[in-house]
Amino acid sequence: MRSIAVFCGSRAGKNDTYKEGAIKLGNLLAEQKIKLIYGGSSIGLMGAIAQTVHENGGEVIGIIPQILVKKEISNEGLTDLRVVNSMHERKAMMYELSDGFIALPGGIGTLEEFAEVITWNAIGEHKKPCGLLNIDNYYDPFIKLADHMVQQGFMSQEIRDLILLEDDPAKLLSKFNLEPN
Template sequence: MATTLCVFCGSRKGANPRFEKVAFELGTAIAAQGSSLVYGGGSVGLMGAVADGVMSAGGKVTGVIPESLFNAEVAHQGLTSLEVVPDMHARKARMASLADGFIALPGGIGTFEELFEVWTWAQLGYHDKPVALLNVDNFYDPLLEFLDYTRRQGFIQDPCRALLGVEAEIPALLEQMNQAIDRSGSQWSPEKI
């Protein structure tokens, strides 16, 4: 399937060695199905691993990195394309415009912020692109428990919660994403933001 998947993930490797391994494997699986990657443009941490995975399998990778992070995140120089943008807002808008769907791997507050923003945009109808978590070794279980608590407290409605997919394995995640992309029009309305 010729799509572009946006992956949000840490600029660090994290404490669990499987995080980096699975990031690389996700990259190779994205390339193997004929999809491209758009991501934050870094060469370090899980960001570098997912990009390296795509590139090692002959895939196409577009990195989008703000000027201020070009050196701090050690911009990946081996990508198909690296776009340097003015700021984080431009980075997120550019990645969203290029992507047909969004996947979050383990990461920190930057990953969470990117994930929650595209999920919010989906809820508001700014796009109809799928948003999902790859729940590597149950990394996102505490967040999912909190989201369920928030739903029970009346702050997240069931249709909104249903917009966030969750899978523990790469094949199931990509199948879910591909089916959702087929159903969506991959519409993006940046003028609404």
């Protein structure tokens, strides 16, 4: 089964469109039989996408470090919930289990996770697609910064081009070119 790791907030944010976008992506993953790999929380955007995939018959694997089990309220109603020892172990397992990566709106942790998969792609650690679901233009400032990095000579255009960007989940997934089941 194909699988996508989704990085996103354990908060819902101030704009309802963020949760609506997470639900729309969750419905699409379930419909296309793409397994969701995510951070294991039952709250925020993480909870919204996991619940949507699960309720629509999709497979969901949550991976949460022990330190966050109570803070982020681990999601016990998943296909598979894995409790690991550290954030590093969580990310490594998410990367290993996934065929691609999507970041929804989130905080510094979401940004760090996405930046790491782009970095790993850039150095040849993997060749998995990496995309931002730009709900309500959330990632416009990040893209502006990435373009500035290219203009200032700190990042190549080839690395910048690894960042797939769409505001529609179906369009973003179509860029992933995942093999059908």
